[in-house]
Amino acid sequence: MPSRRTLLAAAAFAAIIGLAPAAQAAEKIVIVVGGYEKQIYLPAKLAESLGYFKDEELDVELLNDTAGVDAETEMLAGTVQGVVGFYDHCVDLQGKGKFVQSVVQFSQAPGEVILASSKYPDMKSAADFKGKDVGVTGLGSSTNFLTLYLAEKAGVKANEFTTLPVGAGATFIAAMQQDQIQAGMTTEPTIGRMLKSGAARVLIDMRTVKGSEEALGGTYPAASLYMPTAWVEKNKDEVQKLANAFVKTLRYINTHTAAEITEKMPKEFYGDDKDGxxxxxxxxxxxxxxxxxxxxxxxxxxxxxxQSFKKELQGKQIDLSKTFTTEFVKNVK
Known part of the structure; x- marks a missing residue:
């Protein structure tokens, strides 16, 4: 396949000799994913695997990161155009005077659970976080937000326990096995591995809409594609193509079995436990x-x-209509 440089050179040569210019390669769109092996962010890699970006003539590069807060930082620095991460960052950032918006909402529940180490059978709820070390993907991440909220709701103040950034997957598992954390918030496939080994049990389950409503008081939109509002306004054609690709992916998830979807995922995502x-x-x-x-x-x-635990958002007027848009997803045919 000719490189972008070759295509541009061809276009320039055609213009010089008076021929119709060749089509230029699409500009690359870089999207960082807060851990693309996590099932909550599955639509990102699935869209790539199904060829939906190519169908839209998009040049999309997916970058992997361990925590949503790091992905957010890269986007704000302008090194990437978008993030596949939790929608709550859009709300949090507006409180800091920065405007970003969810342009495709992947999920309506966090898909997360609080696991408690089997070494601590007396840990029954978030009220037992007091004096404990609780694992999150990163400080300032959505798992950190939710953990602080669940603790606050259970009567445990932020200064009465410690949240430790331990990532997901192997690093999360090791942290619990080594007793660096006594509980922690994580997602599939880490959940399944921990439960299968007997090293942990589910304390709080937010993998379904019902579970989220019980834990968080309502529907909790989580995984999304979010982008700087200014970039969205200047690049509507590209954003529409991204929306086309991701909505097609969500339709695929909705109409295919878990086994069929798994066949489209990289083998390293499930390793030797495909059934799990x-x-x-x-x-x-x-x-x-x-x-x-x-x-x-x-x-x-x-x-x-x-707002229940973030002082910088308490008493602030947040315009929620500016934290998301349905313009593009509703235009998908």
């Missing part, structure tokens, strides 16, 4: 939206959760 990966996806597939549209009551729940 499928089982986890079967349990959590319902968290994904079918159309990429923001759940109507979701943003208010997210704001309420964040």
């Amino acid at each position: 990966y499928i089982k986890g996806l079967e349990a959590g597939k319902g968290m994904f939206t079918a159309d990429g549209v923001m759940p109507e009551d979701g943003p208010k729940t997210v704001l309420a959760v964040l």
Whole structure:
């Protein structure tokens, strides 16, 4: 396949000799994913595997990162155009005077659980976080936000326990096995591995809409494609193509079995436990939206959760209508 440089040179040569210019290669769009092996962010890699970016004539590069807060930092620095991460960052950033918006809403539940180490059978709820070390993907990440909220709701102040950034997958598992953390928030496929080994048990389950409503007080839109508002306004054609690709992916998830979806994923995502990966996806597939549209009551729940413990958001007027848009997903044919 000719390189971008070769195509541009060909276009320039054609213009010089008076021929119709050749089509130029699309500009690369870089999207960082807060851990693309996590099932909550499955639509990112699945869209690539299904060829939907190419169908839209998009040159998309997916970068992997361990935590949403690091992905957010890269986007704000301008090194990437978008993030596949939790919608709550859009709300949090507006409180800091920065405007970003979810352009495709992947899920309507966090897809996360709090696991408690089997070494601590007396740990029954978030009230037992007091004096403990609780694992999150990163400080300032969505798992950190949710952990602080669940603790606050249970009467445990932020200074009465410690949140430790331990990532996901192997690093999370090692941290719990080595007793660096006594509980922690994580997602599939890490959940399945921990439960299968007997090293942990589920303390709080937010893998379904019902579970999220019970834990968080309402529908909690989570995984999304979010981008700087200014970039979205200047690049509407590209954003529409991204929306086309991701909505097609969500439709695929909605109309195919967990086993069929797993066949499209890289083998390293499930390793030697393909059945466990499928089982986890079967349990959590319902968290994904079918159309990429923001759940109507979701943003208010997210704001309420964040304002319960984030002092910088308390008393601030947040315009939730500027934290997401349905313009592009509703235009998908």
